[in-house]
Amino acid sequence: MARPTSFGKDTGLQVRMTITMFLLGLVYVVLVVALLAAGANGVTVAIIAAGLAAFQLFGSDKLALRAMGAREVSPAEAPELHAMIERLCIQADLPKPKVAVADTRMPNAFALGRSPKSATVCATTGIMEQLSPAELEGVMAHELTHVANRDVLVMTLAGFFATIAAYVVQFGFLFGGGHGDDDDNPSAMVLFLVSIVVYVVSFLLMQALSRYREFAADRGAALITGRPSALASALQTISSGMHRIPQRDLRASQELSAFYFFPPGVGKAIGGLFATHPPMEKRIAALERLERQLQGTAA
Amino acid sequence: MGLFDILTGKRKVKQPAESRLFAMSTAGVHLDMSMGLTSSGKAAIVFQPLATTDFESIVTDMEEVLRGTGEETGTGVEKTDDSFGYRWMILSDPEYEDLVVGVNVVSQALQDGGYGERILCAVFAFRDAKDQPVYWIYNYKRGAYYPFVPAGGDQRRDTERELRLKAQIGSELPIEAELERWFPLWGIPI
Numbered sequence: 001m002a003r004p005t006s007f008g009k010d011t012g013l014q015v016r017m018t019i020t021m022f023l024l025g026l027v028y029v030v031l032v033v034a035l036l037a038a039g040a041n042g043v044t045v046a047i048i049a050a051g052l053a054a055f056q057l058f059g060s061d062k063l064a065l066r067a068m069g070a071r072e073v074s075p076a077e078a079p080e081l082h083a084m085i086e087r088l089c090i091q092a093d094l095p096k097p098k099v100a101v102a103d104t105r106m107p108n109a110f111a112l113g114r115s116p117k118s119a120t121v122c123a124t125t126g127i128m129e130q131l132s133p134a135e136l137e138g139v140m141a142h143e144l145t146h147v148a149n150r151d152v153l154v155m156t157l158a159g160f161f162a163t164i165a166a167y168v169v170q171f172g173f174l175f176g177g178g179h180g181d182d183d184d185n186p187s188a189m190v191l192f193l194v195s196i197v198v199y200v201v202s203f204l205l206m207q208a209l210s211r212y213r214e215f216a217a218d219r220g221a222a223l224i225t226g227r228p229s230a231l232a233s234a235l236q237t238i239s240s241g242m243h244r245i246p247q248r249d250l251r252a253s254q255e256l257s258a259f260y261f262f263p264p265g266v267g268k269a270i271g272g273l274f275a276t277h278p279p280m281e282k283r284i285a286a287l288e289r290l291e292r293q294l295q296g297t298a299a
Numbered sequence: 300m301g302l303f304d305i306l307t308g309k310r311k312v313k314q315p316a317e318s319r320l321f322a323m324s325t326a327g328v329h330l331d332m333s334m335g336l337t338s339s340g341k342a343a344i345v346f347q348p349l350a351t352t353d354f355e356s357i358v359t360d361m362e363e364v365l366r367g368t369g370e371e372t373g374t375g376v377e378k379t380d381d382s383f384g385y386r387w388m389i390l391s392d393p394e395y396e397d398l399v400v401g402v403n404v405v406s407q408a409l410q411d412g413g414y415g416e417r418i419l420c421a422v423f424a425f426r427d428a429k430d431q432p433v434y435w436i437y438n439y440k441r442g443a444y445y446p447f448v449p450a451g452g453d454q455r456r457d458t459e460r461e462l463r464l465k466a467q468i469g470s471e472l473p474i475e476a477e478l479e480r481w482f483p484l485w486g487i488p489i
Contacts, residue, residue, distance in 0.1 A: 014307050021306060079454050079485065086482040087383055090419055091347070093313040093440045095479045134384055150305050216307075223312045226349045226417060227384075295351050 010219060010286075017212040021158070024205045027198050028161040034194040035164070037187045045171075049164045057114045057156055064112055070102035070122045077101075081123065081140075084133070088141050092224050094148055097121050107131070107238045111143040112152060119147040131234050138221050138231030139238075145220030151213050158209060162202040168195035210276040218283055219290060228290040235287075239280045312416040316442030319473045320406070323423060323435065323444070324399040326471040330425065334467050336433055339424040341391045341489040342398040344405045347417045348386045354414060358386075361408035365390075365401060372397045379488060385419055389489055398423065406439065415439070424489045433464070434487060435472070443475040447483055456483055 035042035065071070075082040082099055089096050097111075097119035107127035113119030121143045128136060146152070168191060222228035277283075330336040348358065365376050365388075375391040390401040402421045409418055421437040434447040446464040448457040461481065465474055475481060 017307050075454050075483075082454075083483075083485055084383060086484075087385065087419060089480075090438060090440065090482055091312065091416070095477065096482065133382065137384070154306065226347050294349065296353055 010215075013212060013215055013219075017209065017216070020205055020209045020212065024158055024202060024209070027201050027205070031161050031165055031194060031198045034187075034191045035168075038191040039187070041188070042168075042191060045167050046164055049160065049167060053156055053160050053163065057153065061112045061118070061120060065100055065120065065122065068102045068110075068122065069104060070100040072098050072100045072120070080133075081128065084137055085121065085140055085144070088137065088144055088224060092141070092144050092148055092220075094144060097144070097147060101125060101128075109139050109143050111146040113147065114153045114156075115150065116147050121147065127238065130237055132230075134225075134227060134230040135234035135237060138225055138227060138234050141221035141224040142217045142231065145217040145224065146213075148220065149213065149216060151217070154213070155206070155210065159202075159206055162199060162206060165195040165199040165202065168192060169199055207276055211278045214277050215283070215286055218287060222287060222290045222294075226294070228287040228294060232284045232287040232291075235280055235284055313440045315406070315410060315415045315418060315439040318403075318406075318439075319442045319444075320403055320421065320437055321399060322472050323437070324396045326468065327395050327399075329468070329471045334464070335428045336425040338395040338398070339426050339432070339489065340393050340395075340398075341389060342402055342421065342423045343387045343389045343487075343489050344402050344421045345385050345387050345419040345484075346405075346409060346414075347384070347419065348380070349414070349417060354412070354417075357408060357412035357414065361405060362388075364408065365404055368404065369401070372400075374398070374401050376401075381486070381488075387488060420484070422484065422487055422489065424487070432487075433460075434484075436482075436484065438475060438480070438482075441475055441480065442473065444472045445475040445481040447481070449483075449485070449487075454483075454485055 035046055073081070078099065078101060081101070085099055086096060094116050097113065097116070098121075100120055100122040102108075102122055102124045104124045105126040106124055107130050109121070109123045109127055111119060111121045121140065123136070123140065127139065131139065218231060221231050225231070327338070331338075348354065362376065362378075365374075368374070369376055372394065373392060374394075374397050377389040377391070379387050379389065381387060388405050390398055392398050392401065406415075406418055406421070409415060418439045420439060423435045423437070425433045425435065427433050432449065434449075435444050436447050437444050446461045446468075448460045448464070449455070450457040468474065
């Protein structure tokens with residue numbers, strides 16, 4: 001039997017992700033045109049948004065860790081976790097990230113940092129207790145794939161223009177009023193309307209992009225560990241645990257939730273369109289497909 | 300990884316770099332004569348065993364080849380699985396160069412089978428003048444060696460000694476340039 005060469009191939013996902021990004025770009029071009037048409041005010045908003053995005057990229061890691069109640073741990077404090085991550089780093093050809101642990105019973109993990117060199121991966125004490133070593137390895141490989149794919153950077157940049165649109169919508173009155181020459185300034189009104197549309201459309205596209213990147217991270221984790229089923233089993237364990245345990249530790253912001261291994265507070269009420277993470281069943285089905293590819297039984 | 304790969308989240312596990320494994324056989328003399336490191340007579344290669352029939356048959360074939368040649372060269376073969384789920388093929392042979400050859404047999408068999416990316420590393424064990432263990436670890440994906448000296452106690456390494464070893468070995472071995480990739484391996488069974 002030949003080696004299953006199709007392992008890890010998912011052209012459909014690649015195509016969907018590319019199309020989503022293309023659409024996002026398209027929407028943003030419209031916004032930029034409107035911003036430029038609005039003149040000085042529009043450019044000011046863009047500069048402010050750029051500053052905030054830069055702050056988010058360069059300064060928010062420590063803040064986010066503190067918000068999660070996580071702290072960096074030394075190899076002596078968490079030897080097993082460190083050794084596991086070191087081995088995964090060799091396999092994934094990554095420099096070793098900082099390792100942090102959050103002391104909460106909620107089973108979860110997340111990755112922070114704009115580049116592999118400045119990355120931090122964090123696991124909660126809950127996830128380390130509930131998962132078997134192989135399952136935990138799958139979860140950490142998922143987070144390391146987020147790091148390798150630079151998902152924090154990609155999502156921050158993808159959300160950059162959406163942020164601008166949000167500012168314009170929120171502070172729209174600043175553009176319109178002021179000098180009593182409302183009638184002479186129709187471009188402000190156009191900008192306001194364009195921003196609303198851009199905001200709504202880009203929000204949906206961003207959520208879709210986030211879901212695709214979750215699939216990509218699951219696939220990356222399966223490739224690194226060679227054990228898709230271990231990750232599928234981890235997903236199952238965590239999702240059943242998530243519903244059992246009350247969600248009192250939910251202080252995370254929306255931005256953070258995109259990089260969670262499993263989104264907190266995911267309920268049936270939230271439509272699939274608005275979710276940052278794909279439903280668990282779909283993730284497990286995708287992993288099952290990978291396992292079949294690996295076993296060479298895929299059609 | 301290119302820009303397009305980052306944008307589309309494409310991720311392939313890196314295949315081994317061009318093999319510089321055999322640098323170890325020529326460096327052996329230098330290690331022994333100038334640095335006072337003698338081979339412990341053991342080396343190991345570590346990989347992730349996949350639970351597929353294809354992979355298992357490759358491993359079985361490879362072990363047979365290894366045992367076959369071992370009867371000629373006197374190389375002993377053992378295998379053990381560690382707590383992280385990695386498999387260690389441990390070779391023992393007083394002839395140092397046979398160890399390098401044996402390690403190469405294993406890695407070559409895995410690469411020929413198309414599973415090169417499953418190899419974690421190769422470990423060559425040495426003892427210094429005080430009979431303390433000194434390891435040289437070969438990272439296949441990087442094609443480079445780095446020293447690893449456990450300092451006793453839990454999870455402590457003698458970084459000073461490792462840096463000195465790097466200086467002493469000079470250009471005899473291709474050394475991993477990025478220090479943050481000198482990944483330790485705790486509980487090496489050789």
